[in-house]
Amino acid sequence: MKPRPPLRDLAIVAAAVAALVMAAGSAAESLADGGATPSIGEARRLTDDQYRQTIADIFGADIKVSGRFEPDIRREGLLAVGSSAVAVTPLGAEQYYMMAGSIAAQVTDESHRRALFACTPGTPAGPDDRCAAQILSASGRLLYRRPLDPGDLRSQVALADAVAAKSGSFYAGIEASLSGMLVSPEFLFVIERGRPTPGEPGSLTLDGYSRAAELALLLWNSAPDDQLLAAAARGDLGKPKGLAAQADRMMASPRFERGVRAFFSDMLGFDAFQGLSKDTIIYPKFSPEVAADAKEQTLRLIVDQLVRRNQDYRGLFTTNRTFLNRRIGPIYRIPVQARGGWELHEFAPGDARSGLLTQLSFLVLYSHPGRSSPTLRGKAIREHLLCHDVPAPPPDVNFAFVQDTSNPIFRTARQRLARHRSNPMCAGCHQMMDPLGLALEDFDSSGEERQDENGAPIDVSGVYHGAVFSGAAGLGEALSKDPQVTSCLVHRLYAYGVGRALTAADEAAIAPLERRFDVDGAYRTLVRAMATSEAFYRLPAPDQTTRVALQATGGQGEGQR
């Protein structure tokens, strides 16, 4: 499919050019709605994916983004929350700068400029103020997620003109200005700007363009498109009807699936797939390609369950559906017919595989390179799916007792971990983690099913909230009935949407969403309710620093890696 040239047919261009001409020499005034000096709520650094999606959406999917991004940081269980804490280091700036140069060069090359730009210069061999202003205001509006203010546009045009005049190339000038916009903080950070909430003194609410940016991140994991920015300019996003119309339009777009994938990748910790490796001597079937497919498999299942079939979120923990391709089929020991693609597979009743927890992604991600880890799997269930806080182990514990030196080889993980759970110093946390993870022990570190470990049979029984269960199917069933599972999802999605730690005011807004979601587990309904609620766009009051009990899970602390 040929990408739609997004910059050509923007109604805003003419208006922006007119504004440029009018504003020449006058004091800068904001084109954004309202006019008053905004206050910045927070600045979220674009993630790797958001950067790529934004470039693809604005300039076309064939523009290559090659470079390395600075690592994101996980806070309160989410990279999205960490995005309002990270900055740009000198190395990161160098990388952005190189990517910007490469993108600007591609966008202005002969094969792209005709499709992307709405005007052609009087002569390509020198400056053309008017055409430069048209191109730069249209690109700038999409990149900055709001119209450039007149002063900024003037500087960009002046730079383009100067370079064009000296180099004898109009497009060299455009390239220079575009590369500057691409390293501007207005592009690299989603900067939230707030205004006083009408009728509520002391409270701030996001302005229209910031609402657009927030919506686009939540629903598309990208930047607002022309229509959304136009709605912001009209003030539609401050009205329930206008907001709902845009949310519905965006959720009907194919880009919505991308947004769903982005949220679950974040919530499930899928960033850890980057650099994931297994010992190839122990797990010869595993490869980096299998790892990539494992991630894709789970995201497919989630989209199938929540978006395409609009089914209950809790069903993800018990579903017998999965998608397989020829690369991961062998690990499941299931022949796959489809060549080069994915096909639906339904597990027979009684199969050891059932739901999200028996997907390769979960099993391989939360294991050591050379062996499975009930502790890591249990910790991941607690932290990612139940929003529990698992504290770091005590520092001064003598770990020697974990191994009985007179009998150094315990054959199963259950035997090895028994001492953790019986020692009072360790038991508090290991009791939280190990019993959940031990239920998945019939899957090894590469996600393949096994009957025994070192020749000893594997016991996959467990107890959850006092009820006895067996294996992954039993665990999935137990989780699907735990209200904490739905509560956790609602909290994580909300924090993901606002991009910061939740406040007491957020909790109040979340409560009704949570009640509703507990009834039907309908993800689409939940997202829409969030995106169309006024509270979602409220900036936290400066004194609302109380953090709810969703603790950070990031950092380089203990955790048996």
Add this chain to the structure above:
Amino acid sequence: MTQTRRSVLHGVLQGAAVVLPIPLLDQFLDGNGAAMASGAPLPRRFGSWFWGLGANVDRWVPDRVGPDYDVKAELKPIEPYKKDVTILSGFNVELDGRPNTPHVAGVWTLRTGSAPIRNDEVDAPSLDVIIANAIGGGARFRSVELTAVGEPMASVSRQSASVVNPSEASPVAFYERVFGAGFQNPNTADFKPDPALMVRQSVLSGVSEQRQKLMQEAGSADRQRLDQYFTSIREIEDQLALELQKPAPADACAVVSKPTEPKIGQEIESVQATHRLMTKLLVMALACNQTRVFTMNYSDATSTVRRPGSTVTHHVLSHEEPVDPVLGYQPETTWFVQRAMEAWADFLTALASVKEGDGRLLDHMLVYAHSDTSLARLHALNNFPIMFAGGAGGRIKTGLHIKSGGAPVTRVGLTAMTAMGLSIGKWGDKSMETSEVVSEALV
């Protein structure tokens, strides 16, 4: 006449001479900005070399203090460099009630003078950043951070509480960054500034002009982060300015060829090979005056290094392996400590093999080598294994074993900063606050 960037831009594009004021470089240049001033001092350099999971201190810390210390089993690989290495033992971390977050509390106290309050929040900057801000200017890269374990977040360098300086994990990427586009061989005779650089400078100067407006609008937390961003942009501007200057000659600089990417990962052979290659590139980056400050993360704090075919990592071993009742230590865990010390010896060999001025590259720098714990099995924070290597251009006494009776470990960091010419009255927090250097180590 004051030159604006724009007038310079016009000048270059019209073929006129380029003169940019770079005060930090001036000390190495004569009045024409072309030749090395006679008798100019060699640059001051600082590095950190980090390995994870410490050592068995009773097999590592020498018994004898002073010169001619005894080299114990786990330090054996550095025997040939005994005269270049000063051992600092008996320095401790006190947490003052802050949590001993394993593998986090120790390393950040050594590097920032204060233990983190939360697992991932560190009262930074780390000392390498403080030193780089003082001596790193005038080289193309204020600092470089490297790792041999393939993980960018394996880094003991931080700009501020949430801003880690990520490590270069790929030798090829590191090569491209330093010796690829923008590199100017300091020893080539002809020099022609690239006019495209001036365009880039103008672009970045336009970006920097957005600073004031954003700073006015932003709240305090974001102001700090945005300020960090603009500082980073400023560094690229400085880098471009340097690329427009004829570089000062560097007699030790021998340009290396582009390496082949090794297999990158946590398997011990990969780690060792990546470390050797990174070291080779780093040594030339230093000798060619591309940077003056570096951090080499041989392994990560929770050392994920492992042997192929093994079900457990170094870290897991440190917790699960029984202490051998005859040997009195964990043999498999210790195997990894020995590999780390061999890598450290490789590193010293590389620095010592480059002749520079009337000595070796190693003589003109200070390398601060340390770990995140002393005995990993207990996450012990006393008696850290610490070394200084290199004479720092005559400022550090090498070849000593200096033993403290439990002084705050921050004294070591303060000593390193002092040796680098920084004047810092006090460093560290609460009981880690110190104004005393390890005077025995300073010349």
